Amino acid sequence: MLLPAALVTLIFAYVPMGGLIMAFQDFKPYDGVFNSPFVGLEHFRFMFEYPDSKQVIINTLIIAGLKIVFGLLVPFTFAILLNEIRLTLFKRVVQTLVYLPHFISWVILGAILTDMLGSEGIVNGMLQAMGMDPIFWLGDGNWFRFTVVVSDIWQNFGFNTIVFLAALAGVNPSLYEAAEVDGANRWKQTLYITIPAMIPITVVVATLSIGNILNAGFDQIFNLYNPLVYDKGDIIDTFVYRTAILNGQFSFGTAVGMFKSVVGLVLIVISYRLAARYAGYKIF
């Protein structure tokens, strides 16, 4: 029964790993993997010397780093605020609505954002109505990074709140009652009961997200960016797509992609170990 899945995985996941050999070759589609000449680490050397790819790595780190930090803080805070809501119906409606953007693809969201944030869009229309200058959300490098991070948080904070809410659901209510009797007000209760209850899962999420430091979100960036913001908004994945697939530099693209995969793997292994040691977290 395992055979079909194992076979499909072998062909579509393991065979491409073999294709990584292209990173060490001067690959010519005409000659194929078996006849192209080997060039050793030439492409990797080029990657670290070529200013564009250095900038791309820096962009990736900045965007992914901001997304990780705020992607943790916002759901954390949101879960605390939601925990203070005592109207069950209101709580349920809020949860349903904030999960929604997570399920809509970046093609749709990208199209909507480009429309709303464009120079003629409704957001700049409102800014101008209030007497402010329009902002080039998607045309200026720094604003582009800002927009990317904020819209990513906006899409996912609701969904990421789930794990924190699960942790809060496990808190023994008698802890709050005891604190109440001892005269702790709600702020003190939050500080000494709610927040500590969320710390273990926060540590887990934080350590596991280290593995994603080179994933700045291909789907999102690809659907929002344009040549104007390549300098500040281009990330490894979009760069690989353009150099390798569009410009046909297969070997160089493979090398950059492989750099990302290897660094990602190492970081994931390290972060799993850290999570297991400091938070007692095991997946399997």
Add this chain to the structure above:
Amino acid sequence: MYYKTSGYRIFSIFNYTLLTLICISCVLPLLHILAVSFSGSAPANSNLVGLLPIDFNVEAYTKTLNNSNFHQALSMGVYRTLLGTFVGMVLIVLAAYALSKDSHGFRSRSFYTWYFLFTMLFSGGIVPAYMLIRNLDLMNSIWALVLPVAVNVFNMVLMMNFFRAVPKELEEASLIDGAGHFRTLWSVFLPISMPALATISLFTMVFHWNSWFDGLLFITDYKKYPLSTFLQTVIVQQDFNKINPDVNELKNISQRTVKSAQIFIGTLPILLVYPFLQKYFVKGIILGAVKE
């Protein structure tokens, strides 16, 4: 009681207001697009439409649905979603069933578990994947969109955990009654695991419906683009050359109301399955992600 203090009351008012605003921000963009799609093209083009349609009409939708390119893309999208979900579920259920047995009954279990898990941690990246599809002659085939993503390891682990929760006695009783593994899977495991099957197949459907990049990568014939790829090319990249050189159809596509209608139709299936999805996934995610 803490919630009777005036400080907490002020906080509550602030809290309810803030959460309401956050909720509104999550649905606002969709409502705006919906309003634009039902508006007349003059107010839409001059950005007068906020959340309510101006000059209400359904012309954008009739135009969109009569557009032959959109039609093709829509049916490709549906076809891909159905086929992809079916193939994916068959592979996942079969493999998860085998892997849910303990290592006593299935000796190389841990080897296979790692065999699958490793693909979650490390991959060849898009260039080798692209070369592989080219060499397999799968370019422009629907299988290029279905097979590489068929074995979703995360979903497989979820499914496996559900199967493990099935009582051992049921399985033994079935095997003693002379049922083989296939029969046991079909008549004992699957009926019990309906919630899991619903969650995972809905996840898979949403995934296939939303996927666009593999279409861009592996499909060169625009007539075979699934809807997401079509929308990406036409609306996000504004690349009309790839789609159709016919000037009349191009006019239809570039109108703002029509664009909005297309975006909204692209979201509609998600909005329809979402209520069903929402009921199950919170439980599924927590079971899969958090273990004591």
